[in-house]
Structure formats: structure tokens, C-alpha cells
Amino acid sequence: MTTTLEPAAGPTTDAQATRERIASLLQSYGAAIVLVILLVLGSIAFPTFATGSNFANVLTQSSFLLIVGAGMTFVILTGGIDLSVGSVFALGGVLAAFGSTYGIVGALLFPLIVCGAIGAVQGLLVAYAGMAPFIVTLAGLLGVRGLVLAATDGGSTTPLISDPAVVNLGQGAVFGIHWPVFIAIVVVVVGSVLLARTRGGQSVLAVGGSESASTLMGLPVARVKFSVYVVSGLCAGLAGALNAAYSSSGVPTVGVGLELNAISAVVIGGTLLVGGRGNLVGTVAGVLLLSVIQNLINQVGSLNSSVQAVVSGAFLAIVVIIQTVLSRTQRL
Template sequence: MTMTNISGPETPAIVAEDVRKAERTDRIVGTVQRQGALAVLIVVLVIALASFPNFRSFDNAATILVAAAPPMLIALGMTFVIITGGIDLSVGSLYVLGGVLAAWASQYGILAAFLLPLAVCGAIGLANGLLIAYTRMAPFIVTLAALLGARGLMRAISSEGSNTYLVQSDALRKLGNGSFLDIGYQVWLVAALVVIGMVVLARTRFGSSIYAVGGSEDAASLMGVPVRRTKVWVYVLSGLLAGLAGAINAAKLGSGVTVLGTGMELDAIAAVVIGGTLLTGGAGTIAGTIAGVLLLGVIQNLINQVGNLNSNWQQVISGTFLALVVVAQTYLVRLRRVT
């Protein structure tokens, strides 16, 4: 509360010490923000390994990963969207629509089974992006409309959801249930896409633009960042990834199940935020999102292990986690600002 540093020379040593201290705090806080979910994941894993014998098997680990593959894809797209400061509520609907489309199109071969859901979900993502970027409508409303529209479309092509298309392509079924090194194909596919996503986000100009748009849209446009183009692309990516997630899930189940995906968008948002991405945009990592998705997956798995627990408890626990993370993040961001 004193004013010593307004006028009069300061001793450089004190300044340097102050700067060092500020930089150290900044580094620590930054690390906690980025790696918090990973740390919690490790703690949960250690506890689980120690107390649940059934958890401690390779098969169980592979099961967790296979189950986490579609949510991971959706959360990957959501990470891009949330870093730009947006939100995509349509992904749960696109996921189930993608599954139904893939199962139907599988009669024309495995290629069609992937291309059709990608084309339709990508197009819906494009529509979302164009509306959000060019008419400046709120992402929440635009993608809520897409959520309702895509779910309606899915119900229309499946006779009110009663018509379940079976996967006709053996290749597709094999992709959904086969494995390489005892780990499901879809896990490898998702892993590859995640790595590409990380490189795009961290090492390309498009990635920088995503952070800049979310960090400060006005500043970004003054600095020459193609704000609108960036926004359109993240929603296209989100749509494509949701459609792909639906397709690989159909491959695993062998049919286009129509009763899935409700609330999936909220799980994805939860995973992304637990992973340290700021809901207000501008900061976040895919590594954090991976930790977030796995954390939710492991908790689900553990609750199944306990057996006599109602699986709804998983949502109670996820909800609690989410609340804690948001509180911690708010605090950390403030701490960083002050220094």
C-alpha cells in the first residue's frame, strides 16, 4: 500500500528479485493449470490400482480406452471450439446421427460408412460456423438449434428411432471389434487424430489463431488474425469429429443405435474444462482434455467395479469434480493476474 515505486530510483536488485518471484509464481500457477487434471488422474489411478483388484488388468485398461474413444474425439473438437471462446452443443446429436448414417451407408461399403456421416456432420458444423462467425449469433443458440435439428433428422431417417440399421459391412464390424497389439483399432485411430490435433494447435498458425480469437477477439482482428475463418473451421472440425465418433461407435455396436448421445455434449464440455481449458476461451491444451476424458472414464469404470453402486453416482462425482475444477481455475487465473 505504499507508493515507493512511483517516483525515485529503485535499486535494480529489488526489481530483479520481484521479477524473479513473479515469474516463478507464474510458472507454478501455469503448470498447475495445465497439469492439474493429469495429477488428479494419476492419484485416482493409484488409488484404484491399490484397492480394486479387477481394475488391475490389461483387459480392463483396454476396455476403458475403447469406451473412451468416441468421447475423446468429441472432446477433441470441443477443445478447439472452447479455446476460441465458443461452445458446441450439437455434438451429442451429431454423434448419434453419424452412427445411424454410418450403419445405413455400410451397405455400400466401409468407405461410404465413413464418408456419409463425415459429409453430413461436417456440413452441419459448417452451417454452425458460418452462422456464428458471420451473423455474430451466440454459439450457444446456434448449436442448440443444430442439436435439435440433427436429432430430428436422425429420428426422421430412423422412423422415430424405432428403425435400427444394422451394419452391413464386415470390414466395418471388424474395425469396431478388432484390435492391434490387443488394443482396439479405434483407440489407435483416435490416438493418431489426437496427436495431429496437438500439432495443429501448438505448432501452426491456425492453432495460434484459435488461441488469439479466444483470448481477445478485438485484439486478434486488429492484429490481422482471420477471426471469422478461424471460427468457421473449429465448428467444421467439431462436426466432423462428432460424426466420426458416431461412425466408429456404430462399427463397435454393429448397428446405428438411436438412443445414444443425449447429454454427450455436456460430458465433452465437462472433460475439456476439467482438463484445464478456460470456458471463457484463450487457454487450454489437448493433453489436458485427454486427462479429463480418461478421468471421467476411469471414474465410470470404478463405479462399475464397485457393482452395488448406482451408475448415476458417476454423474454426481463428475459434477463435483467439475465444480472443484472451475473454482480452482477461477482462483488460479486471478492469482496469475495479480502477479
């Protein structure tokens, strides 16, 4: 016995089991609980908060981040990270504007193909070349932003979208809710089913939970890791295209720092940064929570955007501390 074994978790007593179950529930649904509390408090404090138009606005603002966050959730569940999504988001928007001359098909297909391919390249490097996700996607963040600038004369031109069908994809609404919100919901539902109910989804959780065990169990570890970066690239490209349709232009400077918001939302949503555990419902709660905080700060009016960043940062720090405590309680 030359390997030093950590004291085994050991059989769990009832009291411990209860504590662990509560901690586990808090980890999974904590964001949703805080979200509800904020919604209630906000409605009481600000008369302009709990209005249909404000909520619709929050949902639209959230939808783009949610689609990016959905892809990011898959990546983080495998224990990886995707820093390139902000740049890919911008690229998706610019490509959607270019592609919109071929109508709605061009506006979606063009960005999805290119952004999916960027995800695939990053996935290949991470999964098959064994490079660190942080570095590979940091290179992606820098390189793809460069591509965006190259495509827009150093960012000096902004390709506009004139096709009304494409513009309608972003700005059209049913019951006052914009199309991107419905698309984001579809992405989350499909993603959730994939994750929870398919072999591929289970493999994502297994790889994040223990890569060595997954290898020894004969799971296609490399393929799983490759796939999540493709998914993340597709999601970021889709979100960028929808954002461009919404603003009827492919602004080359959007999405700076978006990767950090997406990672924050995923972590706030209870997905473990080391992988193996989490879900998309949590990411939904995380995204909405960030949007609602931003909206509430705007409601105060006297606070400017720098305060908002401080609050978001402090909030994330608190969430991570709580998550660490919860993880320890569960002896993860």
C-alpha cells in the same frame, strides 16, 4: 482518459512469477496428476481394476468421447461452445450404418460429409452472421436429433451394420486395443500439431485470447471461427461412425448428454472456458479421468449409475473452483 483502465497487471516480481508458474502448470497438468493418483489408488483398492482387459475397456470407452472432445477443444479455445455434438454423434452413427452398404468408405465418408456440413452451417451462423454459439448449437442439438429420429422412423428402427470390414473398424483390435483408440490417438496428435505448430492453430488461440486484437492484427477471425465448428462437426461425426461400427448398429438414441461430457472433459483438462488457452493433451487427461472415475465407481459394484452422475458432477464443480483459484493466482 475517459476509459477506466483496470490497474495494470504490472511488472511481475520473482515470487509472484514462481507462484504464477506453478499455478499455470497445475492448470495444464492438474488433470493428468489426479489421473495418475486415481490409477494408483484404484490399483491398490480393487484387484480387478489394474488388469489389461479393464484398461483396454476404459480406453475403448474413452476413445469416442476423446474424438468428440478434441473437436470441442478447438471450439472452446476460440471462446465458443458446441452443444450439438451429442446429436451429431448419433447422426454420424446412423449415417455410418446406412453408408456401410457401400463398405468402409461409405460408412466413413457419408457421416463425415453430412456432419461436416452441419458444422459448416453452424460455423457460418456464428462466424459470419455473428450469432451466439450457445444458441446456434442449441438449435443444432435439437434439430439434428430431429433429423436422426426422422431417419429412423421416430427412433423406432435401428439400422444394423453387416459389412464385416466396417464392424472390424470398431471391434477389431491390435494387442487387445480396439481400432477406435488408435484413431483417437491419431486425431489428438494431428490436432496438437495443428494447434501448436501452424498459423491456423495460433490464430485459434489468438481469437480466443482477444477477438478484437486479432481483428486489428488482421487475422482472419471469421474464417477461424467457422473452421472450428467444421472440425467439431467432423470429429463428432467420426466418433459416431466409429461407435456405430463398434456396436455394429446406428442406435438413434446414443449421445444424449454427450456434449456435456465433452465440455466437462475439455474444462477438466485445463482449457479455459473463455478461450485462448488450453491443449489437447489436457483434454486427453480430462476424458481419461472421467472414464476412470466411472470405471472405479463400477468397481465398487454397490453404487449405481445415479451415484456416478453425482460424483462426476461434484468432481466437475471442484475442478472449476480450483481452476478459478488458479486463474486468479495467475491474474488471468
